[in-house]
Amino acid sequence: ILNVEQSPQSLHVQEGDSTNFTCSFPSSNFYALHWYRWETAKSPEALFVMTLNGDEKKKGRISATLNTKEGYSYLYIKGSQPEDSATYLCADDRGSTLGRLYFGRGTQLTVWP
Amino acid sequence: DVKVTQSSRYLVKRTGEKVFLECVQDMDHENMFWYRQDPGLGLRLIYFSYDVKMKEKGDIPEGYSVSREKKERFSLILESASTNQTSMYLCASSLLAGAGEQYFGPGTRLTVT
Numbered sequence: 139i140l141n142v143e144q145s146p147q148s149l150h151v152q153e154g155d156s157t158n159f160t161c162s163f164p165s166s167n168f169y170a171l172h173w174y175r176w177e178t179a180k181s182p183e184a185l186f187v188m189t190l191n192g193d194e195k196k197k198g199r200i201s202a203t204l205n206t207k208e209g210y211s212y213l214y215i216k217g218s219q220p221e222d223s224a225t226y227l228c229a230d231d232r233g234s235t236l237g238r239l240y241f242g243r244g245t246q247l248t249v250w251p
Numbered sequence: 252d253v254k255v256t257q258s259s260r261y262l263v264k265r266t267g268e269k270v271f272l273e274c275v276q277d278m279d280h281e282n283m284f285w286y287r288q289d290p291g292l293g294l295r296l297i298y299f300s301y302d303v304k305m306k307e308k309g310d311i312p313e314g315y316s317v318s319r320e321k322k323e324r325f326s327l328i329l330e331s332a333s334t335n336q337t338s339m340y341l342c343a344s345s346l347l348a349g350a351g352e353q354y355f356g357p358g359t360r361l362t363v364t
Contacts, residue, residue, distance in 0.1 A: 170350045181255075181341070182294075184352035227294065236301045237282035237345045238309075239353060243293035 142230055144242035151218050152250055158214045159245040161228035165209035172239060173202055173213055174227040182227060185213075218249040254278070255356035257342050263362045270329040272359050274342030282345045283325035284353065285309075285317065287338040294341065300325055332363045 143162045151157050163171060170189045176182040186195040191206040199216045215222055225246045229239035258273035274283065284299040286309075296309030298317040306317050314336060318326040325344075329336055339360050343353040 172352060181355035181357050187350050187352050189350055236307060237351060238299055241294045
């Protein structure tokens, strides 16, 4: 994998459903994997920054896991709410020492009440 | 809280005009970035800077230049605006390479007619 790939591109779920989506990234030269949430008419905001293989992070109903050896991360949302509707972006840094991130195209989540 | 501000939320310019987009951050971050966001293409990096007067090309630098004369300010310049530069422009800053999350401004929606 040369680029950061996210799937699915979009997702529509009902309120209360749990959902998950995937970020795949090159497993070589890895240092950190970032997840951002981007709500309509707002700025992207960082959810998690993950560096360790096997790491799991949690913020409320949202959690993420990381597998650096195979180059993927999962984002889970438990009991989705309409306010979770947003585009979720992941990015890796390819070991960059200049702070640059390589973003995927995002997963657009819509939660219907 | 980190604050990243951009000079305009909406901007309309004519083809051929020189356009300046300004970004200011108030947290003494070394790294600053300019992205554009277009439907279906995610965030694409135009230019970034890791220090005053230092700049690096991103993935789509053609038609753009940047200026960083002071640490807190990073300017994106469209030398001669064209209609294909109509887009949402986002500025971001970060403190550290790799594990340092990026903080985004509110975005400037530029329309070139």
